[in-house]
Amino acid sequence: MDVVIIGGGVVGVSCALQLAKRGASVTVLEKDRVGHGCSFGNAGWLTPSQAVPLANPALLFKSFKWMLDPESPLYIQPRLDPSYLRWLIGFLLSSRQSKFEPGAMALVELCRVSVDMWEEVEKRAPESFGFERHGLLAVYEKTDSFEAAHKSNELIARAGARVERWSSDQVRDREPAIIGKQVGGYFFPDDAHCKPYEAVRALAAEAAAAGVTFVEGAEVFRISAPSGTSPRRLTTTHGEFTAEKILLAAGSWSEDLGKMLDLRVPILGAKGYSMLLPKANPHPKSSIYLIERKVAVNPHKDALRISGTLELVKNDFSINQRRVNVILRGAKGMLNIGDAPVVNDLWRGLRPCTPDGMPLIGKARGHGDVWLATGHQMAGLKTAPATGVLLAQLMTGEKPSFNPEPFRADRF
Numbered sequence: 001m002d003v004v005i006i007g008g009g010v011v012g013v014s015c016a017l018q019l020a021k022r023g024a025s026v027t028v029l030e031k032d033r034v035g036h037g038c039s040f041g042n043a044g045w046l047t048p049s050q051a052v053p054l055a056n057p058a059l060l061f062k063s064f065k066w067m068l069d070p071e072s073p074l075y076i077q078p079r080l081d082p083s084y085l086r087w088l089i090g091f092l093l094s095s096r097q098s099k100f101e102p103g104a105m106a107l108v109e110l111c112r113v114s115v116d117m118w119e120e121v122e123k124r125a126p127e128s129f130g131f132e133r134h135g136l137l138a139v140y141e142k143t144d145s146f147e148a149a150h151k152s153n154e155l156i157a158r159a160g161a162r163v164e165r166w167s168s169d170q171v172r173d174r175e176p177a178i179i180g181k182q183v184g185g186y187f188f189p190d191d192a193h194c195k196p197y198e199a200v201r202a203l204a205a206e207a208a209a210a211g212v213t214f215v216e217g218a219e220v221f222r223i224s225a226p227s228g229t230s231p232r233r234l235t236t237t238h239g240e241f242t243a244e245k246i247l248l249a250a251g252s253w254s255e256d257l258g259k260m261l262d263l264r265v266p267i268l269g270a271k272g273y274s275m276l277l278p279k280a281n282p283h284p285k286s287s288i289y290l291i292e293r294k295v296a297v298n299p300h301k302d303a304l305r306i307s308g309t310l311e312l313v314k315n316d317f318s319i320n321q322r323r324v325n326v327i328l329r330g331a332k333g334m335l336n337i338g339d340a341p342v343v344n345d346l347w348r349g350l351r352p353c354t355p356d357g358m359p360l361i362g363k364a365r366g367h368g369d370v371w372l373a374t375g376h377q378m379a380g381l382k383t384a385p386a387t388g389v390l391l392a393q394l395m396t397g398e399k400p401s402f403n404p405e406p407f408r409a410d411r412f
């Protein structure tokens with residue numbers, strides 16, 4: 001079986017590896033360099049506890065309030081673009097408990113298996129990508145949000161991720177890095193973290209060793225089917241390629257590429273930032289989520305990575321200093337990072353988001369051998385390895401080891 005994959009992010013690379021392991025001949029076309037899209041500088045969390053759909057009933061009311069506040073953690077730019085509005089309506093309709101719960105259960109499972117797989121990759125990798133399983137501490141500053149979290153954490157626990165409730169004193173004693181006022185926390189001992197780009201590189205090295213061909217600097221800009229539906233011809237900035245089977249794994253760029261394949265792939269980008277700072281003093285022992293500030297903290301051995309904000313946009317990579325400052329201010333309030341920390345490697349990326357917050361994994365709607373592995377929103381790194389397994393199983397006709405229904409790629 002010959003497969004051409006469009007997109008060399010963590011999802012495309014994972015699928016390539018799993019297909020090659022099953023005997024497929026795989027070529028990955030990447031417009032930039034492998035792993036330089038959204039997979040490059042994300043928060044690096046491998047956390048089943050935070051693997052839930054973006055379309056979350058708990059956020060629905062807040063998102064309307066936040067719409068009017070350019071400094072809010074989730075910002076929905078008011079726009080009159082029809083596809084943007086259609087996406088928003090889909091998002092609102094999906095933000096129901098009856099849709100959220102099964103989605104969350106499926107994502108947590110995909111993530112739990114993926115974290116175990118990442119651990120194995122770390123053991124095999126000649127160079128560490130900083131995988132550490134020290135858990136994640138979600139810190140609360142408001143009693144009402146601390147109490148309200150009980151319900152969602154019960155769901156996470158039902159999905160198989162362990163949860164511990166810590167009092168304010170326990171947070172202070174067990175995680176001295178938290179210096180701000182807090183009312184308590186939830187600790188998820190099975191969660192892990194890593195350096196995101198280094199992780200993709202390790203996976204890409206395994207894929208290359210399994211026979212995958214990576215073509216960098218090859219931007220696909222035209223796809224045609226000269227003799228009906230298959231094979232298709234992909235015209236790129238680096239020559240022409242022919243494909244019997246195409247896998248679209250182009251993250252936030254997937255909607256436009258979908259149009260080249262006559263497919264509706266409703267994906268919007270949700271912009272977020274991350275930055276590296278010198279180590280905090282004291283440095284956190286585990287990953288930390290500052291819940292009300294929506295700041296994600298990843299304690300690398302040699303640096304502190306902080307990330308945050310979610311701004312729904314269409315292919316807009318501009319940097320908004322005001323929003324970057326909100327993340328820094330948020331971290332400063334709870335961690336000892338100094339008054340004016342040196343910000344290294346400020347990065348932004350667009351999380352590829354579907355209206356219902358669930359990835360698209362499987363065969364696309366319509367004729368032709370076109371498959372999708374995209375729309376992994378805030379969870380692409382933490383669910384990529386198992387996504388690769390599920391996609392490869394479906395493509396090769398193997399019995400899937402996960403229920404493919406919640407991820408159906410023909411649901412829109």
Ligand SMILES: Cc1cc2nc3c(=O)[nH]c(=O)nc-3n(C[C@H](O)[C@H](O)[C@H](O)COP(=O)(O)OP(=O)(O)OC[C@H]3O[C@@H](n4cnc5c(N)ncnc54)[C@H](O)[C@@H]3O)c2cc1C
Pocket residue numbers: 006007008009010011012029030031032033034035036037038039040041042043044045046218219220221249250251252253257270271272273274307308348349350351352373374375376377378379380381382383
């Ligand atoms: C601030 C922030 C923090 C995050 N934190 C986490 C986290 O802690 N854990 C987690 O699991 N996820 C996190 N995410 C989400 C995660 O980064 C994404 O879900 C994931 O990177 C998506 O991977 P991907 O392979 O689908 O997309 P990408 O990595 O974007 O890959 C798509 C690739 O397709 C290529 N491409 C596009 N168009 C073309 C074309 N025409 N021709 C050829 N190639 C093309 C691009 O260049 C790109 O390399 C975060 C995201 C952000 C922004």
